[in-house]
Amino acid sequence: MATACYKTSYASDMPYQADTSFKRVWLVVFGILVIAVPLTLPTSSVHMLNLVLLASMGALSMNVLTGNAGLISLGHAAFIATGGFASAILVTEFGVPPWLTLFAGILSGALAGFVASLPAIRVRGLYLILSTLAIHSIVVLLFGEYQTRLHSGGFPIPRLMLGPIQMKEALQWYYFLLAIVVITTLFCMNLLRTRVGRAWSAIRDRDIAAEVLGVNVAYYKILAFVFTSAVAGLLGSLSAFYAGYVDVANYTMWLALGYAVMAIIGGFGSILGSFLGAAFVTLLPYAIEGLFKMLSVPPRLEDSKAAVQFGIFGLFVIVFVLLEPKGLVGIWHRIRDYLDLWPYKQRPLTRGTR
């Protein structure tokens, strides 16, 4: 009597199972679309896609940290700032080639994550949120002091050069970011199905019980912070080079909240959810702007467009948390199950492999 899912081969444990022909065809079609479609789009659309890709890296790391490992953190902006500033300082002060500073961004993010993880060993839940809040404030203040002493306002950094190619077209950035995002996603997907991912799930559900069962909770908590902060540091370096300048005023609490909201709106703990949430939150201001153009809006609202976008963002946060806690992935699963199971309504109980 099968009471659980037993995978009998290593291949069947891979994170993405292309077991039906539909899935295989879809994988190929999706790959072709992702590679070919941006060639036909205008530069502004490709720029939006780049922003979504950058945001999805942040959402992915935030989702892994909070949704999979259960460590709620509002300090993500501090790690992104660390990566961005590390790259900027190395390039402007020490003349390091820009592509090398991407690795510096990863390392510095990992280091900052290690420091931030130390309170996590002792405190949980709300107090962890508070400690990440404190770390965010302190780190941002330190970088702000550095910036005001040496430069006023944001300081520009040279363009990223990958070998002979100088990255300045949106399309070049798109393929570069696509490659990085694909590698990061595969990394996360595989990490989640190994022992590390299982330990994180145990910690998320009940860390005291995990400790009793023999999981080294302190080690895996530190590992969660270090890994996700490394990804955030890489994101910081990449977005610094993409924007062409670094300014501490960009790394606000709202940025950290934006990534947390991406994880929540997309779906806690799911990789697909990170992408959906990142796309939603990144494209929301553009959608609101388009909506403003379509409707005739009084000029007073038109002036404070940023405030209105911000307010609608807050409304969406409240609506999603109250009404759809599983996020966009939950909505997608409901639609998919409805289409999958029709005319039945529920999955049969004896199905053991899903």
Next chain:
Amino acid sequence: MLQFAANALVLAGLYAILAAGYVLVFRASRLLNFAHGDLMVLGGYLLFSMAVMVGNELTAGAVLAMLVLLAVAALSYQLMIRPMVGHPVFSGILVTIGLSIVLRTGMVLTWTQTPLNVGTKLGVADTAFVLPVGVLITITDVLLVAFAITYILCIHLFLKFSRPGAQMRAAAESPVLAALSGVNVYSVLAIAWLIAAVGAAFAGMLFGVRSSLVPDIAHIGLKAIPVATVGGMDRLGGVIPGALIVALAETAAITWLNPAISEAVPMVILMIVLIVRPWGLIGTKQEFEKV
């Protein structure tokens, strides 16, 4: 030196009022209300608008502003906080953050980002006077400290000697057992929320008369979170020593160090407390473990 102590005392009064609000809401629902700072600033702005509406009358405007703010707080409780009872803490915190964003946007749209000094706009002079010991303070400073002491004392007496107060303590300790004993946990949470809003409104009104209001000044609310943590999130009595410690440190940083660095002083204190003694000065370890 005494001037420094007076400044610190005034700042401590402000922090104590805000921290008392945080502690009350935390005890009733385990939620940290990130919108507390915004409620405070909203109180200040409402004082201006209500006073203008009734023809530049300060006291009538203050009463009206308090009523409107209580209505806003009750509405946000009913729509956002009440459905979050029993949900994981992070969802509740995100809802309060969403509320903070919505309130901030409403304030920016209604009163714009230009600094608004309620005192000068209404023609109310915040008269400064010099105490016999040579310290310069203003009337609002005295009112702030007096209100802080009265507010916390009243809450303490309310919790200790009145029936809803006892119910609130019971619900804070174990909501399930309290509900089984007939305590309406929802209305207890509503009372705690409204008391916190009253404190925030008054603090906001005094702050508006004393210095200019900008919507972004709500980050003072965030600076008051370390005060609640230092004292102990579940004990009201820790609010006063916590406020004194944080205010003294911050005023010292403003006076003798860089004013820009003083913004981070409460956060540094928060980190130290979380590393050394996370349950605060007089908080109980059991409450901390339950999180």
